[in-house]
Every structure is written in structure tokens, then in C-alpha cells.
Amino acid sequence: MALEELNRLNTLAFTHRVFAVDRIGLLHIAPENLAHRLAPIQAQFGLSELMMLSTCNRVEFTYLAQQAPAPEFNRAFLQALYPELVSEQIEAFVQNLEAYSGIQAVEHAMSVASSIDSMILGEREIITQTRQAYEHCHAAGLTGDVLRILNKHTIQTAKRVYSETSIASKPVSVVSLAYHQLSRLELPLEAKILMIGAGVSNTTMGRFLKKHGFTQFTVFNRTLEKAQQLAEELGGQAFPLKELDTYQGGFDVLISCTGAEHLIVASSLYEQLLQGDTNPKTLIDLAIPQDLDPTILAHFPNHYISVAQLQAISDQNLQVRGEELSRVLAIIEEALREFEQLFLIRQAELAMRSVPEEIKRIKLDALQEVFKEEIDALDPHSREVLEKVLGYVEKKYIAGPMKLAKEILVKHG
16 A cells, blocks of 8 residues: 555654753754765665754654664664764663654654744744755755655645744744843834843844844853854954953943853942943843842833743743644644645656656557558558547546546555
């Protein structure tokens, strides 16, 4: 039965549900290295198609092989692909990976691209990551017909999920919520932005601000090199954190997110940073524990955005997204049925692709060998009519059986 071919499809997934993000990072392979890292593995294990998806919280391998995933294969696969990992690391990955085969692998791919398998429900970025993962592997010559069909239908399903449900309508990441809150204040684009910390949160926040036209950035960080990297990206200045108490450049927006276990900006330091300016300032404290002395809020005019406030909004938005989950699952269920039909039709096309050439060969044999003498005896008009009749029959004979074969395969699977 044609759907049995789908059982060759397998996925090995290493996700945030089981592994810490830093552990998943051990499996990451840069796009430019995919070809020379994965092509030998594909050949070694006889995988007709292979694709790798790598994000900050998951690494997945989807491939076509004769056998379903088994611990022995998974272990050998990882050992060959990651010779730098020690046996204990390999074993931990083998024992805790998630494996999917056949239609379950298809459903998993759709769930991932639709973000319901993500660390943050409804994050749209995963659809781009999925599409780019396929494109990188296709460019490396690793994919074929099955993964092409799977990727196309998966992306179409995810787009439908995002357009027909509210799964991604309300932001839930703290940084994106902070930017939304800040944007409501309608600050001028020339506002001076003072950033304390150059980690992931402040980097993302800085990129949001630069993208929307803000131009004046000053970055302080405990490690000057990281401050310089962020400042260069934002087109701003960088200083070591130890020089914060001598900074005299002033600010309109202060964004702080460090990993310190103590207050970074005491009330006295804050007053010094103001340089006598009495206008209300916008303060965004994304740190846990917080970086800003709470007394600042009482003693100086400000617009304050805290991580606690943002988390409360995030929780509300996550609840809204969760309520959309049943609608997403219904779309995926329908998409799975559609995929099965598409897959069967494609299998029929592949199985019947030799038919047109065979019919053409028979026609040529008839014209040039079997009935050559009789045809040569015909007058030009009769020969022209005969060739038109044969051409018409040829087209109809090709189209009819092809259509019938597809219908039979779809009906009987």
C-alpha cells in the first residue's frame, strides 16, 4: 500500500522539554557546515533524505531510512555526527530523545512549525526557522521529494494556523512586551537610551529600538568587550560597568538587565546619572532580582516598567493563546488528512512516470516498424490524419490511466 512508503520517514528530536538549552547547543551545526557534516552521515547510514532543524531550544533530524529509530541506530548516528562528544553525553542524548515515525513524524513537523511544540506557545519565529532549515539542507543536496512535499505542506499549515487563529496574536516574551509598553509612551527617536547589561534581553531590546528608529545608545557592561559588541551593533558607545558612577551623558530611558545578585543602581547613583535633570524618565528593569533601588521610584518622577508587570501581562496572553489550542489542533488534523492524499497522489505519479514514455515507444514502433509499409503506401493527407488520430489516442490513453491510478491509490491507500 502506498502509505507504507511514509513509514520510512523518521524524526529524532532533542527539545527543551528534556534537555537544558546549553545541552541542546552541543548539537548545533552552522548552516555553512551542513553539507560537509551531514553528507557523509547520509551516505554512511543509507539515508535517502536528511534535514536538520536547529533553534535555541531544539535540534531535530528528519530523514528517510528503511528502519524505524532504534537505540542502536540513534547511538551510532550521534557518535558519527558528533565525534567530539564523550560517551556519557551521547548516552544521555540517546536515552532521552523523542522519536517519531510515519504520520506521527508529519504531525510533529506541523506542531513544531505551528509553535504548539515550542517553549513559548505561539512564537511565530519558528515558521521562518523551519523554512530556512529546509532551504539550507536542500541547498546542501540532502533532501528529496518526500521532504520537499512535507516542508511545503508544513509551512502552508503553519501559515493557516497563524492566520485563522489567535495563537500568536498577543506577545508573551518579556522583552517584546517591554518594547510594546515603551512604544506607548511615544518617545522621540532622538531619546538618549542608557543600557546596563549586554546580555540576551538587552541585546534583543536594543535591536527592537534600533529597528524602530532610535539612534542614541550608551551601553555599560561588566565585561567591556560585550558592551562594545552591542554598542557597535546599535551604533552607540560602550563603557565598563565600573565607570557608571562617573557617566555624565544623561539619559531619557534607562534599561537594565544584569545577572547581579545585588542592586546595580542605588538611589544616590541614579541621582548622579540625572545630572540635575528633573524631567520624568522611563525606567525598564528586566533583571531578576531587580537592578534598580525601589526607593528611586518614590523619590524621582518616572515611568516604570518592571519584569513583574510584564510577566503578569505575559501570563494573561499565554492564557488567551492556550484557549486557541483546540482550533490549532483541528487545523493540524485536517492538514494531516490532506497530506496523506497529497502523498498518495505523488506516489502514484512516481509509479506511473514511465507510462508516457512506454506509450510513445509503442506508437513509434507501430509507425516506423510494425505498420511501416502500410503507412508508407498512404497518401500524405491520410498519413496526416492517421498521425493526428494516434496523437489524440496517445494523450487520452496517458491521461486516463494516470487519473484512474491516482484515484485507486487515494481510495485504497
